[in-house]
Amino acid sequence: MSKFTKFAIIGAGGVGSCIADDLLKANATITILTRDDGKAELQPLKERGATLAKVNYDDETSLQGALVGSEVVMLGYNIDEGAISVADEGDAKISIVTRSDFSRFVAHVLTTASKDSLEGAQLSIETGRVSPKEIAAQLEKKLGTTFRIKVLDYEETKKGYDTNVMAYLQTRIADGRCVPGTEEEVKSTIAKFFPEWDPSPWEEIIA
Missing domain, CATH: 3.40.50.720 (NAD(P)-binding Rossmann-like Domain)
Incomplete structure (x- = not known):
């Protein structure tokens, strides 16, 4: 394989x-x-x-x-800067997963799955869907320090959609398009590639 x-x-x-x-x-x-x-x-x-x-x-x-x-x-x-930059008010939901669980899933799939099974595949994983504001609040709680939301101009950010990676991501977050798929697609991905995966709740993220 x-x-x-x-x-x-x-x-x-x-x-x-x-x-x-x-x-x-x-x-x-x-x-x-x-x-x-x-x-x-x-x-x-x-x-x-x-x-x-x-x-x-x-x-x-x-x-x-x-x-x-x-x-x-x-x-x-x-995230050492202590801020999350968003191209809206920070209310749009995004998918989230703790970094250790994500890295474990990625490493497992990349080193055990066949190239054929990964070609063109969309790997949909998450432990929850939350907004940048909720993430900032949780990080403040965990780190005991202020975590700012830096609001960027949406139209200016969108101009870089096709040429700048961060502008692309920030625009998609603002548009509510930073989720990996439906809940059923998430369940299907896990069942196919790593059924033993046992992610922790997203609240356990520690920067």
């Missing part, structure tokens, strides 16, 4: 580092794209075999060069 073995991770912050950790445990080959390859938190991953690729995210050539050889590319987020 042919499987994916080479992965690139863009943004190894909270979620990305968890995915990298689980992929390394599964003996996968990973490249982490970063603006600063000297970051202390990335060195343990490098010592375990991850390749750190220093890139300029505004330079397409730089990104293309770093992605050469990778079969799968994953995008993560870094």
